[in-house]
Amino acid sequence: MEKQLYYEDVAEESRITRLVKQPTTTQLVMWAGASGDYNAIHYDKDYALKRGLPGVIVHGQLAGAFLGQMLTDWAGDKGNLKKLSLSYKGMNFPGEILICKGKIVKKYFEDNQYLITLKIWVENPRSEKTLTGMAVINLPSKNDI
């Protein structure tokens, strides 16, 4: 059981706990099977090169899933991910580090819920943002304990 994060613990403008991933070609093959996305740019190097890519690339939705994992890890068992929107900006490559980051934009009480709006993004090793998005999380409040 991890320590639960509460609404009162977080401040606007602060960063949340980052998540570092290093997807492998094996994980991409597993993701192809799990998601049903069998586009060959994700596993066939010759095909990817012919399509003008520098090599096989990570499925954008897998990088998005990593952002989801960062958010739910951070929010804890009693936090809820209410909304997640993503914009694909660039490529991630298997074998490279992929860093998931998030920043709290706003905290507010609405419809009887304690809500957090965050900017989230993925950075590649060249500090380029390859995936950006917004999320809304509902955290428990110490007022309700």
Next chain:
Amino acid sequence: MEKQLYYEDVAEESRITRLVKQPTTTQLVMWAGASGDYNAIHYDKDYALKRGLPGVIVHGQLAGAFLGQMLTDWAGDKGNLKKLSLSYKGMNFPGEILICKGKIVKKYFEDNQYLITLKIWVENPRSEKTLTGMAVINLPSKNDI
């Protein structure tokens, strides 16, 4: 409903209907997920080259499954594949034609069954046998109609 093959229809030394396949990199990725064999020599070209292979190679068991398909297609709904043994001899590559062939070695009546023993094999486009094996099939007899 296909026409059923009977024990009386086949002769020793004769060839059975061949099956031609051309596995793709996508089929190998699907096979990885279906079989649980995630060895990267079957989808990661760089990894395969580092291991001294000329490129990614077809899973041996997938080629074996093609031989099984050739045999059950040939034996028809009332035929039964009783035994299948395989020896892996060489490599098949995605994108290349792979030809499944079989030859009847012996036909005999034993334990109240009409049995066929076959030599089976896979050939690559250079006529090399990449997979060889033996099979025993039970066919229905016209005596029992």
